[in-house]
Structure formats: C-alpha cells, structure tokens
Amino acid sequence: MNPNRWIACAIAGALALALSAQPPQQTKGGLARDPGQAPRKGTINVQKAAFGRLPDGAAVDLYTLSNSNGMRVGILNYGGIVVSLTAPDRAGHYADVVLGMDNLEGYLHGVPYFGALIGRYGNRIGHARFTLDGKTYTLPKNDGDNTLHGGIHGFDKHIWNAHETGDGLELAYVSRDGEEGFPGNLTARVVYTLTPQNELRIDYSATTDKDTVVNLTNHSYFDLAGAGEGDVLGYQVTILADRFTPIDKGLIPTGELRPVRGTPFDFTHSTAIGARIGQNDEQLHFGRGYDHNFVLNGSGMRKAAEVYEPKSGRVLEVLTDQPGLQFYTANFLDGTIHGKGGKAYPFRGAFCMETQHFPDSPNQPAFPSTELKPGQTYHTVTVFRFSAR
Numbered sequence: 001m002n003p004n005r006w007i008a009c010a011i012a013g014a015l016a017l018a019l020s021a022q023p024p025q026q027t028k029g030g031l032a033r034d035p036g037q038a039p040r041k042g043t044i045n046v047q048k049a050a051f052g053r054l055p056d057g058a059a060v061d062l063y064t065l066s067n068s069n070g071m072r073v074g075i076l077n078y079g080g081i082v083v084s085l086t087a088p089d090r091a092g093h094y095a096d097v098v099l100g101m102d103n104l105e106g107y108l109h110g111v112p113y114f115g116a117l118i119g120r121y122g123n124r125i126g127h128a129r130f131t132l133d134g135k136t137y138t139l140p141k142n143d144g145d146n147t148l149h150g151g152i153h154g155f156d157k158h159i160w161n162a163h164e165t166g167d168g169l170e171l172a173y174v175s176r177d178g179e180e181g182f183p184g185n186l187t188a189r190v191v192y193t194l195t196p197q198n199e200l201r202i203d204y205s206a207t208t209d210k211d212t213v214v215n216l217t218n219h220s221y222f223d224l225a226g227a228g229e230g231d232v233l234g235y236q237v238t239i240l241a242d243r244f245t246p247i248d249k250g251l252i253p254t255g256e257l258r259p260v261r262g263t264p265f266d267f268t269h270s271t272a273i274g275a276r277i278g279q280n281d282e283q284l285h286f287g288r289g290y291d292h293n294f295v296l297n298g299s300g301m302r303k304a305a306e307v308y309e310p311k312s313g314r315v316l317e318v319l320t321d322q323p324g325l326q327f328y329t330a331n332f333l334d335g336t337i338h339g340k341g342g343k344a345y346p347f348r349g350a351f352c353m354e355t356q357h358f359p360d361s362p363n364q365p366a367f368p369s370t371e372l373k374p375g376q377t378y379h380t381v382t383v384f385r386f387s388a389r
C-alpha cells in the first residue's frame with residue numbers, strides 16, 4: 001500500500017473508532033434543540049435490502065437507518081411501515097420497541113396498521129361521507145358505518161417511491177382523484193429522518209389539484225419494554241392536553257371538547273395507563289379502554305406526550321405541530337397475532353400516539369380544518385424521541 005493511502009486509511013479508521021466509541025446519547029426532557037430544525041447530515045447510515053414481493057410481483061424493500069449510538073429503524077417502501085425501531089434502556093441496551101411482523105406475508109393479512117403511514121385521512125370519518133364545497137363524497141365503509149384510516153385501500157397498502165436522503169428516507173405517493181372516494185390528485189411526501197439524538201422525525205407534506213381533505217399520521221404500536229413483552233398498563237403517561245374529544249359508541253367524536261380534569265383522561269400529570277382504565281366510565285367503555293383524541297395544549301412544534309417504562313427506564317417523548325393526538329391502548333389486540341420472533345401480541349400489549357387533526361373533522365365545522373386547496377401545501381412534523389432514565 002502506498003504511504004498516502006495508508007495514512008488515509010489510518011485516519012478513517014481512527015474516525016470510525018472515535019464515532020463508535022461515543023456513549024449512547026441520552027436526551028433528558030425539554031427541547032434541547034429546535035426539533036423543527038433539520039438534523040446534521042453525515043452521521044446516519046441507510047441500508048437497503050429486499051423484503052419480498054407483493055402478489056402482483058412488486059418489489060418491497062426494507063431501508064434500515066442507523067445512527068452511531070446504535071439506534072436502528074427499519075422502514076418499508078410498502079405503506080411506509082416502520083417494521084422495527086430500537087431504543088436504549090437505562091443500561092444502554094437497545095431493544096426493538098415497535099410491534100411488527102417478520103416478513104411481508106405477515107403484513108398482508110389483517111394486521112391492524114402496525115407501523116404504517118395512514119392516509120388520506122387518519123382515523124374515522126362518520127357515516128363514511130362528508131360534504132365539501134357543497135358536494136357530498138361517499139367513502140368505503142371499513143369500520144361499521146364509518147371510514148377508518150383512509151378506507152379499504154389506504155396509504156398503508158400502497159408501494160411508495162423511495163429514495164435515500166443521506167440521513168433518512170423520502171417516500172412519495174400520488175393518490176388519484178377519486179381513490180377511496182376522496183377528491184383530487186393528492187401528491188403526498190413523507191420523510192423519515194433519524195437523528196444523532198435518537199429521534200425519528202417524520203415530515204409529512206402534500207399538495208392537491210382539487211379541494212380535498214387530508215390528515216396523515218403514523219400508526220406505530222410502541223412497547224417500551226420490548227415488542228411482545230406483555231401489557232403496557234404499568235407505563236407512566238403524560239399527555240399535555242387539558243381537553244379531549246369524547247366519542248359515541250361508534251368512536252365518532254360528539255363535537256364536544258371536554259375538560260380532562262376529574263376524568264380518567266387526565267394525563268396532565270404522569271399516570272400509569274392502567275391506573276384508571278378499568279373504571280366504570282362511559283368513554284372508556286366506548287373505546288374499550290383509551291382510544292381517544294386529545295386536544296393538545298398550545299400550538300406550533302411542542303411537546304405533546306411522554307411515556308416512561310419503569311423497568312427498562314425507556315422514555316418516549318412525542319413532539320408535534322398537530323392539534324390532536326390519538327392515544328390508543330391496543331384494545332383490539334387479543335393475543336392471536338404472532339409478530340416478530342413468533343411473539344404473541346396481547347390485549348393492551350402496546351400503545352399508539354397518533355399525531356393528527358381530530359377524527360371526523362370534515363363533518364365537524366368547529367374542529368380545526370383538514371381542507372387542502374390547490375396552491376396550498378400541507379406540511380406537518382412529528383418527532384419520536386427516545387432516551388432512558
């Protein structure tokens with residue numbers, strides 16, 4: 001080897017060593033850095049591998065983002081599904097903390113949106129219809145009388161065009177005018193970015209060529225003890241919301257913004273998920289537990305929620321610019337789905353924190369609007385930040 005090459009190799013080796021020797025980064029509460037700000041480039045690795053083929057032959061790829069702390073996030077171009085996400089415990093051990101399946105086949109049959117991107121409209125639209133500019137649009141019913149998570153063939157069931165960004169993955173999908181009943185060709189773009197601070201940042205944007213409604217989110221099921229390690233009833237939750245949107249028995253908001261104070265929905269102070277979930281409360285009966293939209297306090301990019309798992313010490317902080325957060329305690333899981341490594345996913349074996357506009361907004365004039373017009377750009381950001389204490 002010529003001497004110059006040898007010196008270059010030695011420098012590269014020393015740099016790699018220095019990077020790998022960095023201790024696991026642990027962020028403690030608060031906003032150390034503006035999460036709206038794009039993270040530094042160059043410290044994130046992205047790898048692509050084949051994951052399988054859809055019945056029509058389309059290739060599905062798995063992109064694995066990793067940072068130098070050891071955090072890894074696996075994402076598919078199919079549905080933008082987050083199949084795995086590792087986070088450190090208080091001893092610095094990384095474990096996979098999201099529910100998911102070992103292979104593509106597993107995702108194709110009746111899995112309830114594990115890790116998926118949800119669109120064109122996250123959560124429910126009552127009676128599967130809405131009126132916009134005087135015209136009534138009829139949607140497919142896939143949840144009793146309602147439309148849930150964009151319909152039968154939502155954004156979670158399509159291949160997205162993927163390209164690596166240097167520190168993440170950009171996914172694009174064009175939803176055609178009339179697809180699942182929604183008006184307008186909607187061009188959606190979602191960028192997943194992993195940061196050196198153990199955050200998964202999700203940037204959603206969309207444009208349309210006709211007036212439409214849009215509400216995008218991600219449906220990751222988190223279990224901070226490790227996916228498939230039991231129920232989440234002992235996890236401590238804080239949700240920075242003084243009000244929530246009560247629902248009827250079909251899980252459609254009644255339109256009321258009800259104060260959480262004095263109800264089992266008060267998570268303004270850290271409280272175990274299981275502390276009140278069994279109370280004789282009409283709202284908890286309707287949701288079979290927590291399956292409710294919280295009206296987040298404040299506006300702009302801010303902290304929305306925090307979950308602490310006492311045994312491992314893992315902490316998830318959720319930051320968003322959205323007005324709402326669907327807190328769902330996986331009340332529809334019942335142990336019959338066997339996920340990664342063959343582990344059964346039990347009743348309340350995970351929680352979801354779906355940042356969003358309020359369910360059924362297209363039928364609720366008093367809720368923040370989900371309308372998007374030609375010439376406007378929908379843009380929203382959510383950050384899932386992992387640490388331990």
Ligand code: GLA
Nearest residue numbers: 112113123291326328332352
């Ligand atoms: C959302 C809904 C729940 C349920 C899950 C998927 O969180 O609010 O009612 O439909 O998605 O099973």
